[in-house]
Amino acid sequence: MTEPPQGQSADNPFPVRGVAIRVAGWIDKLGAVWVEGQIAQLTLRPNSNTAFITLRDPAADMSLSLTCPRDLVVNAPVRMTDGTQVIVFGKPNFYTGRGTFSLRVSEIRAVGIGELLARIERLRRLLDAEGLFDPRLKRSLPFLPDTIGLITGRASAAEHDIMAVTTGRWPAVRFSVRHTVVQGPNAVPQIVEALRGLDADPAVDVIVLARGGGSVEDLLPFSDETLCREIARCTTPVVSAIGHEPDNPLCDLVADVRAATPTDAAKRIVPDTGAEQALVKDLRSRSARALRNWVNREQHAVTQLRSRPVLARPLEAIDARGEEIHRARRTARRDITRLLAAESDRVGHLAARLATLGPAATLARGYAVVQGLPTDGPPHVLHSVNDAPAGARLRIRVADGALTALSKGAVDDEQGGADEAH
Structure with missing residues (x-):
């Protein structure tokens, strides 16, 4: 009987070094590749000539470990920090000593503004083709929300503006605030998690996603595909208040309502107490005036009806008819009397003739x-x-x-x- 190859049975296993060497050989055959991603973590050790980078995919919860010469990071054309979008060229490498995989980078390029905008535009066309921007899918905001879910940075100006303006317009409103980072590699996961939590809360009537202004790179998380699709899946109306008027990240197009600024979002979410009280006062005045006009109109109509002869003197027609009846009765009585007299005379004449012609006479x-x-x-x-x-x-x-x-x-x-x- 032929003995199975090494590694194919428990009686003839590979040693660890054998597997590690073979995996390293397979990975080494892959060749060098260009990879685009976002720097999630950059580590520069003081006494090391090697930089360690964690490169994250902005559209998925996946990352790669990168190693590169320290000078490649220090002498880069742009400052390399967490959240920087880069394109790297490297060769896959399997470190047999620890059994770890990494990408040995030999070139790093920062993604320019033009490339970022082009990628955002491609994503915009994709989401538009899928119908995520369709106005018919937009949910209307409640007239007076009881609880507002707010996702923003901790102690940010956007949070202060929204809460100050909202409570000034309607003091009884309540907030459920979720503080997250609003830029960098960790922004999208934290915002998505906060969005899911607020959407699952039945007490929250509307969700506000707020951030102040910033550069294209700073606002890049709000054009992330994962975040846009999560906003589209929400059942609670979402208001996007990202940046200022010129800023237009993709989440503005997916959200149910786009606010130019956080202050504008506050004005859209709740009505103004003074304006609503003035409106109620005006409506009450208009309704009272309309009611008075209606009463006057109906009173005038009743007066006109009462002024008609049939209602002003209702017995006049009866009296007129009663007089006619009296005249008819007198005429009938006179005619009957005259008829009775004539018939009495005729009967008298007939009786006389009968008496004359009868046997008694x-x-x-x-x-x-x-x-x-x-x-x-x-x-x-x-x-x-x-x-x-x-x-x-x-x-x-x-x-x-x-x-x-x-x-x-x-x-x-x-x-x-x-x-x-x-």
Whole structure:
């Protein structure tokens, strides 16, 4: 059975020196490279000809260890300090004695203003293309925040201006202050951490990122990609008050509100107490005037309505109609009386005619009505002497009553006349 190569099994391991030498050989094959970054730490030991530098990536939490000749730092064209943006040329090196990696630098160049501005411009176009500057994503500030989160340098003029102006405009406002460094290699991590803490605090209504004016290099952390993206992720409205009016770092474009100065930020965050009281007084005056005008207008309308005849003299129409009803009643009563009189006269005439033509008047002149009274039927008027044979019972009706008689039969006219003469 073939034995595995050295380092591939626990029975045949590499010694430490073997691994260190091999890693150093692999790294040595990489060749020299140009690297851009920000000096996070520079160490110059008094009795050493070697300078030790920690080079940080401004856009990420990563760094490299650099070593270079002391004279390269001392005789650099610009003063090398923490926060200086540089471009270095060096060769990767693995120090086998301690097992550490570093970049052995042979040339250092400070990044010029033009290069910084060009890089910021490239980042601006990138963020703009991603929509981080879209005005539709901007959150509106609360009218009256209860607590203001403030990120600024310790004992800075920006902090003093914001707190003095804000409390002067609205004394009841409260602050939650986070002090950070505002320039140099440690600025971005501290500001991002403070921003996350304030954004997570439910009591904070608005966050202010404030710093006074400075050079392009001083304001470089506020154009950092990491900080810009963190501002865009915040759910709490963010106000950027960096530098003065000409200064325009990228965080101004990402923030929800850009203030020209810290003082301008204070004026944008809270309203002025005096101005608001004057506005309330003016609104009350205007509302009272509007109410009075409305009452006067409605009162005038009511007066006009009351002045109309139907409301001013509401019984006049009833009285007029009542008079008409009285006249109609008198006319109806007069017509009915006249009609009754006419009809009474007509009835009287008809009654007179009826009386004249009726049997009572005839009986009153001496005539009589003779009826037969048969035993087996109702009485009947006699029309002929044959209807009353001898012995028939008769009923004779005269003007003042009726009487009964017995028929003796028919008689001739002569005998009847003789009897009448007797």
